[in-house]
Amino acid sequence: MMLAISGGVGGAKLAAGLAQVLAPEDLTIAVNTGDDFVHLGLAISPDLDTVMYTLAGLNDTQRGWGLANETWSCMDSLRRLGAADWFQLGDRDLGTHLYRSHRLSQGATLTEVTAELCRAVGIRHAVVPMSDAPARTIIDTSEGELSFQDYFVRRHCEPAFRGIRFEGGAALGDRLDSVLRDGALKAIIFGPSNPILSIRPFLALPGFEAALRGRSVPAVAVSPIIGNAAVKGPLAKIMTEMGTPVSALEVARLYVGLIDAFVIDVVDAPQAPAIRDLGLDVIVTPALMVDAATRNALARTVIEYCSADRKAVRT
C-alpha cells in the first residue's frame, strides 16, 4: 500500500494518476487541511474538495478549482445581500459544504465525513484528512499575519510572504497515523504540492516528521517547479520573497532528510547533478500533468521507483 500526500490541484492530479494505477486497497491519499476554514458558517476544506472532485472526475479543469457545470445563483444572492463575496461558492459545491458542516455539527469526524462524501461520488480509494482537529495555517506577511484564505483567496497572495505557522491543536488523523504505522505501507509519495503552504502543515503535525524520518520504505517527492516557474499557485512568488532562487533544486533542498528521490521535469535535467549532491535520487521524467495520460504516466514512473529494489535504483 502506498501513501500519497497532497495539497490542492497538483497533488490531486498525481493522486488521480496513482488511483488509476493502484487498486483501492493499495493507495491512501492524505490531504492537507491547513487551508480549511469556516466561511458564512460553512466548514470548507478546499484541498479535500479538490482531491475529491478530481478523483471523481467532477472537477472543472478550465477554471482549475471547483466543480464542472457549476452554477452561481447562491453567490449572486449573497452578493445582493452584501455578504462577503471574496470566496466563490458554487451552487453544486455548496452541497458539499452544507453536507460537511451538518455532519460535523452532528459530531462526525472530518475523516468520517470525507469518507461519506467520497463514497457518494464513487471514489473507491481512501481519501483522508491529515488531521481531524482544526489545523489553521497562518501566513505572516508584509501586512501582518493573515489567515490562510485571507492571504490566498481574499488578497490573492499579494502581501509578501514572511513566514508560516499553524494554529489549533492539530494531531495526526487516525487514518494517516495508522497508515504510517502499517507494516503493509510500501512508499510515501509527495505530490507536486507547494512545499511551504501544503506540505509544511503535515510536517507540523506532531509525529509526522519523526515517522517520515524513521520510515523503512521509500519516500519520493514530485517537484512543483518546472523550468524555474511554479506550475500553479504562488510558490515562485513566495520563494522569491524568501530570497530563494525559483528552481526544482531549491525545492529539493526543502525535502533533504525527508525523502529518497526527487522527481523533476525533463526541462530541469541540468539540475539533476546538484540535486544528487544533496543525497537524493533524481527521477527525470515529463512531470507536467496536462491530461490523464501525462498524469498516469507520471504516477507509473513514481510507483516504479518505489516498487523497485531501491539499492539497484540508487546505483
Place this chain on the structure above:
Amino acid sequence: MMLAISGGVGGAKLAAGLAQVLAPEDLTIAVNTGDDFVHLGLAISPDLDTVMYTLAGLNDTQRGWGLANETWSCMDSLRRLGAADWFQLGDRDLGTHLYRSHRLSQGATLTEVTAELCRAVGIRHAVVPMSDAPARTIIDTSEGELSFQDYFVRRHCEPAFRGIRFEGGAALGDRLDSVLRDGALKAIIFGPSNPILSIRPFLALPGFEAALRGRSVPAVAVSPIIGNAAVKGPLAKIMTEMGTPVSALEVARLYVGLIDAFVIDVVDAPQAPAIRDLGLDVIVTPALMVDAATRNALARTVIEYCSADRKAVRT
C-alpha cells in the same frame, strides 16, 4: 400606522397590496415564525421569506413559493450526497438562509437580520418576525406529534390534524410589542392566513391576545376560505379533520372577540348574516387575490374600513 399580521402566501399577498397603498411609515407587517426550523444547519424562516420575496416582487408566482428564476444545483448535489431532500432549497433562496444563519450565529436578532434582508432587496416597509425567540409549532396528528415542517412539507399534511401546540419560550418580538403599544397604531389587519397554523402562533405569544382584546383601534381579518374551499394550503382538510364545516363563517367564529370585522368574498355573501350574528361587521368584496390589481383593491377596501369612523360603519 397599521399593523398587518401574516402567515405565508395569502398574508404576503395582502401585505404586498397594503404596501402599495400605505407609505412605509404607515405599515408594519408582523410575520409568523412558528414554521421556522433549522435544516442542514440553516436557519429557515419560510413565512418571513415568502413575505419578503412577495413584497420585493421576487417570488415565484407559478410555483407559489420561493424565488423566481431559481436554480436547483445545490439540491442536486445534496441529493447525490444522500442528504435529506424533502425540503427544497433553491440556490438563490440558499443565499437568504446562509446570510440569516450566519448573522444569527454572530448574535444578531431575527428582527435585525430580517431588516437587513429586506433592505438588501429594496423593501421599505417594516417586516418584523412575531418573535425573536424560537417559537416552534408542533402538530399533533393521527401519527403522533410532528414538527411543523415535518407535517407540512415532508408529510404534505397527510396525517390527520388533531391539535397544535407551541414549543420554545417565544415572546412578542420587540418591534411587534412596540407597535401594539404605539399610540399611532390605527388598525390591526389579519391577512387571509390559516387561522390555526399561522395565526394561532401569534395568539400563543404571551401578551398578544390581551393586547388584541384591549385594543382601541379596529381589527379586521380576511377569510382564507372562499366558496367553502381554502384558497391555498391545508386549511379545508384540517377543518374537516376537526369536524368543522369548511366555510368563511366557521373561520369567523375563530376570530370572535378578537376582531371587529370579517372580510368575505362575494361568493360567500349568503353567510354574511350569520357572521353578523356573531357580532362582527362583514365586508363583502372580491377577496381572491389573483394579481396585483385584485390584491391592491382588497387592501384598499380593508384600509377604508379601518380608516372610516367605525360607529358610522357599524350602523
